[in-house]
Amino acid sequence: xxxxxxxxxTDKERPETLDGPALERSAAAVASALAxxxxxxxxxxxxxxxxxxxxxxSEHGVTTTEGTDEIGAVTDIHGAMETLNRFxxxxxxxxxxxxVPVHPFSTAYRDEAGTLHLPTGQIDAMLEAxxxxxxxxxxxxxxxxxxxxxxxxxxxxxLARALGADRVGLCSTVPxxxxxDGAVVDRITSFEDVDAILGESEATDVTGGMAGKVRTLLELxxxxxxxxxxxxxxxxxxxAVGTSIE
Numbered sequence: 001x002x003x004x005x006x007x008x009x010t011d012k013e014r015p016e017t018l019d020g021p022a023l024e025r026s027a028a029a030v031a032s033a034l035a036x037x038x039x040x041x042x043x044x045x046x047x048x049x050x051x052x053x054x055x056x057x058s059e060h061g062v063t064t065t066e067g068t069d070e071i072g073a074v075t076d077i078h079g080a081m082e083t084l085n086r087f088x089x090x091x092x093x094x095x096x097x098x099x100v101p102v103h104p105f106s107t108a109y110r111d112e113a114g115t116l117h118l119p120t121g122q123i124d125a126m127l128e129a130x131x132x133x134x135x136x137x138x139x140x141x142x143x144x145x146x147x148x149x150x151x152x153x154x155x156x157x158x159l160a161r162a163l164g165a166d167r168v169g170l171c172s173t174v175p176x177x178x179x180x181d182g183a184v185v186d187r188i189t190s191f192e193d194v195d196a197i198l199g200e201s202e203a204t205d206v207t208g209g210m211a212g213k214v215r216t217l218l219e220l221x222x223x224x225x226x227x228x229x230x231x232x233x234x235x236x237x238x239x240a241v242g243t244s245i246e
Contacts, residue, residue, distance in 0.1 A: 006048025031095035033236035042127035048152040052084040067145030104138035168224040175228040176243035
């Protein structure tokens with residue numbers, strides 16, 4: 001399972017603006033890995049919202065816990081993410097990657113307790129047929145709250161468990177989890193390994209909630225890693241890259 005961070009594939013400083021070279025680089029890496037037979041068990045891609053979904057969610061005050069029942073807010077956020085998803089799919093198709101969309105707004109929901117429900121039978125069938133399912137952070141119907149945001153990271157962890165992923169990679173704008181000197185932490189086996197770094201360093205803010213990512217990935221049975229775009233080919237080839245989280 002590969003997560004393409006929103007800050008990787010978009011220019012977060014400009015609303016609804018792609019980072020075209022980074023997206024093309026990512027698509028080329030996926031195509032190369034498929035051609036070389038490195039993804040025999042299939043690949044699921046999730047991408048973040050970057051300057052598309054986050055811009056509209058912020059404008060309307062919608063978060064993972066604060067919902068909305070305003071149709072304008074829902075269509076703005078979902079519409080922006082559909083647009084970004086089409087861009088991602090088009091770049092993958094240009095590289096002959098058999099990518100197909102899976103829209104969380106149409107398939108997922110949260111119940112009264114906030115628990116996410118997302119059936120994965122259709123994704124299993126897509127993988128069996130040789131497709132590459134592509135999901136994304138989105139807005140989802142939520143009991144008693146209208147609609148709330150589901151992040152790409154939450155989708156990754158839910159899908160990794162449900163599908164039995166054997167490897168999980170988060171492609172970020174940083175080469176991994178960084179220590180106080182800016183060096184990459186090679187391996188994390190417990191949050192205590194990096195608590196002081198992520199709890200006190202300014203890097204926590206600029207990495208988009210790195211502490212939350214690490215906590216979530218530590219809960220997975222599958223080995224995971226956080227790495228930069230320069231390492232995406234190596235990750236897809238099965239190599240250890242960036243920060244390994246076990």
